[in-house]
Structure formats: structure tokens, C-alpha cells
Amino acid sequence: MRRFSWFNATALTLGFAFLYVPMIILIVYSFNKSKLVTVWAGFSTKWYGELLSNQAMLDAAWVTLKVAVISSSIATILGTMAAYVMVRAGRFHGRTLFSGMIYAPLVMPEVITGLSLLLLFIGLNVDRGVGTIVLAHTTFAMCYVSVVVSSRLVSFDQSLEEAALDLGCSPFQAFRLVTLPIIAPAVISGWLLAFTLSLDDLVIASFTSGPAATTLPMKIWSSVRLGVSPEINALSTIMIALVTVGVITASLITKQQAVRQRREEQAADRVS
Amino acid sequence: MRRIALILVPYLWLLALFLVPFAIVLKISLSDLAMSIPPYTPQLDLAAGWEGIKAFFSQLDLENYIWLTQDELYWKAYLSSLKISLIATALTLLVGYPMAYGMARAPEEWRPMLLMLVILPFWTSFLIRVYAWMGILAKEGVLNQFLMWLGVVSEPLVILNTNIAVYIGIVYTYLPFMILPIYASLDRMDNSLLEAAEDLGCSRFSAFWLITAPLSKQGVIAGCFLVFIPVIGEFVIPSLLGGSKTLMIGKVLWDEFFSNRDWPVASAVAVVLLLILIIPIILFQRNEQKQREAEG
Numbered sequence: 001m002r003r004f005s006w007f008n009a010t011a012l013t014l015g016f017a018f019l020y021v022p023m024i025i026l027i028v029y030s031f032n033k034s035k036l037v038t039v040w041a042g043f044s045t046k047w048y049g050e051l052l053s054n055q056a057m058l059d060a061a062w063v064t065l066k067v068a069v070i071s072s073s074i075a076t077i078l079g080t081m082a083a084y085v086m087v088r089a090g091r092f093h094g095r096t097l098f099s100g101m102i103y104a105p106l107v108m109p110e111v112i113t114g115l116s117l118l119l120l121f122i123g124l125n126v127d128r129g130v131g132t133i134v135l136a137h138t139t140f141a142m143c144y145v146s147v148v149v150s151s152r153l154v155s156f157d158q159s160l161e162e163a164a165l166d167l168g169c170s171p172f173q174a175f176r177l178v179t180l181p182i183i184a185p186a187v188i189s190g191w192l193l194a195f196t197l198s199l200d201d202l203v204i205a206s207f208t209s210g211p212a213a214t215t216l217p218m219k220i221w222s223s224v225r226l227g228v229s230p231e232i233n234a235l236s237t238i239m240i241a242l243v244t245v246g247v248i249t250a251s252l253i254t255k256q257q258a259v260r261q262r263r264e265e266q267a268a269d270r271v272s
Numbered sequence: 273m274r275r276i277a278l279i280l281v282p283y284l285w286l287l288a289l290f291l292v293p294f295a296i297v298l299k300i301s302l303s304d305l306a307m308s309i310p311p312y313t314p315q316l317d318l319a320a321g322w323e324g325i326k327a328f329f330s331q332l333d334l335e336n337y338i339w340l341t342q343d344e345l346y347w348k349a350y351l352s353s354l355k356i357s358l359i360a361t362a363l364t365l366l367v368g369y370p371m372a373y374g375m376a377r378a379p380e381e382w383r384p385m386l387l388m389l390v391i392l393p394f395w396t397s398f399l400i401r402v403y404a405w406m407g408i409l410a411k412e413g414v415l416n417q418f419l420m421w422l423g424v425v426s427e428p429l430v431i432l433n434t435n436i437a438v439y440i441g442i443v444y445t446y447l448p449f450m451i452l453p454i455y456a457s458l459d460r461m462d463n464s465l466l467e468a469a470e471d472l473g474c475s476r477f478s479a480f481w482l483i484t485a486p487l488s489k490q491g492v493i494a495g496c497f498l499v500f501i502p503v504i505g506e507f508v509i510p511s512l513l514g515g516s517k518t519l520m521i522g523k524v525l526w527d528e529f530f531s532n533r534d535w536p537v538a539s540a541v542a543v544v545l546l547l548i549l550i551i552p553i554i555l556f557q558r559n560e561q562k563q564r565e566a567e568g
Contacts, residue, residue: 008377011370012386018367019393019447022404025414029407036412082282089279098279101286107553109505111522112542115529116293119539122310123296139289142282171274200397203507203526217399224399224512228407236400243396251388 023240030233047234054231060219064199067130067215071137072194078138079145079194080187084175086146087153105143113140114207121208128210136208137198144197145190152186153179185254192250301539302332312536336540345524346541350548352519356435356510357503360442364499365492367443368450372491373484375451376458387455394448402441402512409437409513433515441509446502450495457491458484490563497556505545521545 030048034041051057082102105113117136121128160182164174180187202217209215216235223232306313313331340346375386393401408414409432416428431437461484469479507522514520521541529538 005377007370008374012374012378015367015371015374015447016389018444019389022401022408022444023393023396025408026400026404039412078282078285081278082286085279085282089275092279094283097291098283098286101290105290107501107549107556109502109522109545109549111505111507111525112297112546115525115538115542116297117289119296119300119535120289120293135289139285142285146282196395200399202399217397220399220403224403224406228403228410232403233407236397236403239400240396244392247388247392247395251384 026233027237027240030230030237032230032233035230047230048238051231051234051238056214057216057219057231057235060214060216063130063213064216067133067137067205068195068198071134071198072141072191074134075138075141075194076145076187076191079142079190080149080183082142082146083150083153087150102143102146105140106147108140110201110203111207114204117204118207127212128208129212132208132210133205133213133215136204137194137201140204141194141197144193145187148190148193149183149186152183156182185257297539297542299332300536301336301543302334303536304331304333304335305534305536310535311533336536337544339537340540340544345519346521346544349519349521349524350544353504353506353521354548356438356442356518356520357500360439360446360503361496361500363439364443364446364450365496368447368495369454369492371447372451372454372458372488375455376461383459390448390451390455398445399508401445402509405437405441405444405513406432409440432513433518435514435518437513437515438510438518438520441513442499442503442506445509446499449498453494453498454488454491457488461487490559490566493559494556494563497552497559501549501552501556504549 029040031043031045032040033044033046082098086099086102114136117132117139118128121132126132156179160178161174164178165171169177200217201215202221205215206218206221209218220232220235223229300312303312305311371390375383375390378386406413410416411428411430411432413432415431416425419425420428431440465483465487466479469483470476474482505522506520507526510518510520510523511526514523522545525538525541525545528534528541
């Protein structure tokens with residue numbers, strides 16, 4: 001407390017103002033009557049109405065959601081497997097290459113990932129569309145999932161797994177009954193991260209998509225390149241609102257879980 | 273058996289969709305531009321057997337890489353990407369450090385809330401966060417209206433479509449990556465060290481430089497790399513906020529591929545970009561390793 005000085009208070013106030021004022025301005029101007037984003041002409045929700053009747057935009061939103069759900073789910077399975085292999089499988093041939101391939105996509109510029117996947121799809125003569133975007137998103141998202149999950153796997157007590165095996169569980173049962181419930185929070189945050197990355201991605205989707213599929217970021221991109229538009233402000237406001245609600249809910253759930261866990265631990269302590 | 277299957281599934285997935293595509297980029301970067309579909313030559317003709325493979329390899333050359341060194345555009349774009357990343361990283365540190373410091377010194381019960389406020393923008397769309405600045409920095413934008421209303425400037429400032437807008441965009445979008453590792457290292461710090469220093473007659477300022485700054489060094493280094501590495505290949509920010517004079521290699525690669533349709537040169541640009549990135553990536557890995565060892 002003693003060290004929370006005026007300097008700290010100013011740094012935090014200015015810093016958070018910098019982070020949030022642009023978003024607030026964005027939201028405010030989504031309710032502007034005028035087509036010109038720069039002139040305030042009174043309150044109106046007409047841009048939301050126009051957004052909801054814009055079929056191309058709704059189609060793009062649907063494609064994006066589909067891609068995000070499918071790719072983040074596959075990425076969560078593959079990423080959890082990869083994390084398990086990295087932490088538990090011991091030594092095997094090509095382990096270095098394997099860990100390299102997991103970490104490289106995290107630092108690879110999106111333009112390179114996108115370009116290389118597009119060249120692969122063209123080389124294989126695959127029709128580009130939702131399927132190819134899903135493959136691309138799954139590949140980079142599984143690496144993020146595996147990093148999140150493996151940090152949890154490293155920190156948990158392996159003797160619990162060994163106990164399950166000693167008591168006659170098959171390795172798969174031990175994983176399902178012991179390991180999975182313990183790493184579940186990490187698996188869920190991995191899925192959420194993969195889902196968000198997929199929703200957000202413009203560059204890789206632009207490279208790997210064909211004329212048949214347009215994602216929401218691609219749609220936003222083609223419209224904002226021409227300048228500011230109130231309809232995009234309205235769309236942004238909806239997206240910011242959804243994310244805010246999602247993040248607050250998630251943090252409340254984790255908080256509740258932490259409280260419950262502490263209570264259970266205390267109860268367990270009393271019993272022993 | 274199970275173990276092998278467990279290893280093979282993610283392994284083969286990454287081989288097929290990460291390593292093989294990259295090998296293709298490497299191969300096309302050694303090929304020539306051609307008026308065909310796909311627009312490069314030579315094509316690998318496996319039907320011709322060994323002769324076909326030999327002919328294929330004899331046609332690969334470094335022509336595109338020589339071209340990259342000869343045309344000013346490319347090496348200028350690489351240099352300018354490095355310069356922009358470096359300056360932007362320094363600016364992000366300048367904004368991020370005081371915030372991380374303030375968070376670490378804030379009352380304990382505020383901290384989870386403050387942490388969530390830093391992470392929240394990270395979950396919202398990157399594209400939207402960059403777009404938000406277009407309306408603010410434009411000539412008739414919110415910032416200029418505000419400054420003219422205050423009477424600070426009489427003419428609207430030209431910020432959008434300049435490098436200044438690019439710096440603002442980078443600092444804004446990458447700020448959480450800088451704050452979080454610095455906050456983590458400051459949060460771990462033992463505050464009794466500071467009290468001891470002050471008891472021994474250090475001023476607050478020199479206590480900061482002698483104790484807090486060195487102890488948060490690892491976090492600062494990690495934060496700087498987390499900003500510097502991805503910014504080099506950045507595409508969205510220079511395209512939306514930068515102007516015709518803003519040269520960044522991610523944008524050059526995009527244009528080379530989509531506008532000029534020169535796949536071999538685009539591939540060569542990608543390979544060189546990766547070679548440039550390897551150095552900071554290795555340094556970053558080493559820093560992380562050191563930190564883990566220090567903790568363990």
C-alpha cells in the first residue's frame with residue numbers, strides 16, 4: 001500500500017485510458033446517425049439494422065463460427081496429444097524435430113504460414129474453402145493448445161497416474177479418469193484460445209481460402225480498406241460486447257472453482 | 273502400440289501441414305516465374321523417373337535471391353521492418369513498464385481486476401483494435417477534432433497513413449505482451465529488499481535502479497522479444513494505418529503474391545524473412561531457458 005504513489009496511479013490511469021478510449025470511441029460512433037463517422041448527427045441504431053439485413057456479412061459470420069468451432073475442437077485433441085507426447089512419452093526418434101514443429105508455428109509470421117499452406121493446397125490440387133481454412137487453423141492452433149496443456153501436465157503429480165495404473169486401470173482409463181479431470185482447466189483454456197485465434201485470423205484465412213468461402217475478418221478487411229464505415233463499428237461493438245461477457249463469465253467461473261477447490265482441500269485436511 | 277499411435281497422429285499432422293509446406297516454399301523460391309498455372313517452373317515430373325528428378329534439380333537456382341539483393345525495394349523493406357520493430361518495441365516498453373509497475377504496486381485486491389483489464393483487449397479482434405485507430409487518427413478524425421477544439425493546433429495533423437500511426441497501432445495492439453511478463457517478474461519480487469535498501473539510506477529512485485530494474489530484467493527481455501519478433505512480419509497494421517511510404521516486409525510479401533502474382537519471389541522473400549527471424553528467436557529461447565533454470 002505504502003508504495004502505491006501518485007506516479008503509479010497516473011501510469012495506470014493513462015495506460016488504461018490508452019487501452020480503452022479507442023474502443024469506447026468505436027462503440028459510441030456505432031450509434032451515430034450520420035454516414036460520416038467523423039460527424040456526430042444524433043443517436044441512432046440504424047447501422048445495427050443494416051448490419052442484420054446484410055446477408056453477405058451474416059454468411060461470413062456463419063462461416064467464421066463454423067471454422068472456429070471445428071478447428072479449435074480438432075486442435076484441442078491434437079494439441080493435448082502433442083502435449084502428452086512431449087511431457088510423458090519419454091525419448092523417441094525425432095523428438096527434437098517434433099518439439100521444433102510445435103514451437104515454430106508460434107513465432108512464424110502469419111504471412112509465411114499462410115503462403116506455405118496455400119502452396120501446399122495448390123500443389124495437391126485441393127479445392128480451397130472452409131475445409132482448407134479449418135486445416136490451416138487447426139495446425140497453428142494445436143501448437144498453442146499444446147503449450148498451454150503441457151505447462152499444466154508438467155506441474156501435476158505423476159504419482160496419481162501411477163497409482164491408477166497400479167490399481168488396475170488401463171493407460172487409457174488412467175488418462176480419462178485421472179489425468180483428464182486434472183488438466184481439464186488447461187484443456188478448456190486451450191480450446192478457448194484456439195477458438196479466439198481462429199475467429200480473429202485474417203492473414204492465414206485470406207491465403208488458404210478460395211472464392212467459395214469468406215470469413216468475417218476477410219469481409220471486415222475488404223470493407224475497412226476503403227475507409228471507416230459505421231456498419232463495421234456496429235459489428236465491432238457486437239463483437240466487443242460478446243468477448244467482454246465471455247471473459248467476465250469465464251473469470252467468474254474460474255474464481256468460483258478456485259473457491260470450491262480451496263474449500264474441498266480444507267475439508268480433506270480436516271478429515272486427515 | 274498405443275504409444276506409437278499417440279506420437280504418430282500429431283507428428284504426421286505437423287509434418288504434412290507444417291514441414292512439407294515449408295519445403296515447398298523453399299523449392300518454389302529456387303524456381304523461375306512462368307506464364308502457366310501454377311505460375312512457376314520447373315514442375316517435378318515423377319512420371320519421367322530418375323531423369324525427371326535430375327532435370328528438376330538442375331533447373332533450380334538462386335536467381336530470386338540474387339534479385340532480392342539487387343532490387344532496392346526488398347532490402348529496404350527488410351531494414352525498414354527491423355527499424356520499425358525496434359522503435360515500436362522501445363515505445364511499447366516505455367508505455368508498458370510504468371503500467372506493469374503500477375499494477376504490481378497496486379493494492380492486492382485490485383490486481384486480478386487490473387490483470388483482467390490488460391488481458392481483455394487481447395481476446396477482442398486484432399483487426400477491430402487496429403481499425404478503431406483509423407477513425408481516431410484520420411484528418412477529420414476524433415483526435416484532430418479534439419485538438420482543434422482545445423486550440424492546440426489550428427490545422428488538422430496528418431497522422432493516419434504515416435509511420436507515426438503505425439507506431440501507435442503497434443504499441444496499442446502489442447501492449448499486453450509487454451505488460452504481462454514484466455508484471456509477472458515484478459510480482460515475484462521480494463518487497464523487503466526495497467525496504468532494506470531504503471533503511472540503508474537509498475533514495476527511492478536509486479533503490480529502483482539498483483534493485484527493481486535488475487530484478488525485472490528477465491521480464492523486460494521476454495516482453496521485448498514478444499513484441500519485436502511478431503512485429504517484423506506484421507501485415508495488418510502497416511496496411512491499414514501506414515501510408516505508401518511505410519515499407520514493411522509482410523506487406524511486400526502479400527503484394528508480391530496477390531498483386532504481382534510472382535510466387536517464386538514471394539517465396540524467396542519468405543525464406544529470407546525466416547532467416548532474419550531465427551536470431552531473435554534463438555535469443556528469446558535462451559532467455560526463457562535461463563529464467564526456467566533460475567526458477568528451478
